[in-house]
Amino acid sequence: MAPLAGNPGADSASVQDYVKTIYALAEWHDEPVTSSRLAARLSVANSSVSEMIRKLSDLGLVHHKPYRPVELTADGRLLALAMVRRHRLLETFLVQDLGYRWDEVHDEAEQLEHTVSDVFIDRLDARLGYPATDPHGDPIPTSAGSITLPDAIPLVRFDDGHSGRVARISDEDPQLLRFLAAERIGIGSPLTVLRRMPFGRSVLACVDNDSDSDSGPREVVLGEELLSSIWAESTGQHANCSLGP
Known part of the structure; x- marks a missing residue:
């Protein structure tokens, strides 16, 4: 993953999924991101979440203290936005070019986002005309890692x-x-x-x-x-x- 090329742990699909989920839980909601919310969203046991949070902390991707909410570090947010960008551009491609319905694309994008390269994503962005949002209205981060939410x-x-x-x-x-x-x-x-x-x-x-x-x-x-x-x-x-x- 280019944004964190010096951090080998960032290449793990499970690490990428976790930081993306932490970001997603906080993107549209003011509620703190807790282990129980992560477990419910990812459909895993609380013990699995606790173990992964410790790993993310060791990798410098999250700030976390026992019994406190989880927050992304600057590196964690950068990795999360890179994964969000992949996911939302892939969803847009599946709807616009391959004829998928908007209710069919999430699981497909979840699988593809871990297999394509940054070069592919940048070229896909250009192919799609640099869309600002995905089919569900979620904003698509730029390649530099910036994102702007609508006033909604x-x-x-x-x-x-x-x-x-x-x-x-x-x-x-x-x-x-x-x-x-x-x-x-x-x-x-x-x-x-x-x-x-x-x-x-x-x-x-x-x-x-x-x-x-x-x-x-x-x-x-x-x-x-x-x-x-x-x-x-x-x-x-x-x-x-x-x-x-």
């Missing part, structure tokens, strides 16, 4: 009458992505939260895709999991979403 918040934080445009959708659950695709909700979709439902922590929202000539504005009920998985950039307070006369 989870839809669950939107007040009644608040409008926004979908900027990012979590790709953790393929079934959720398939549901949103069936509802024609994707990156760039305009959404207005109409009102909170009286039960189930769900909301009634209006979707108004400009290019969707089949149905125009339409109502959709979004449950708590969906509201927490969709990030949107605000386009205004108390906007109108016309559903007809």
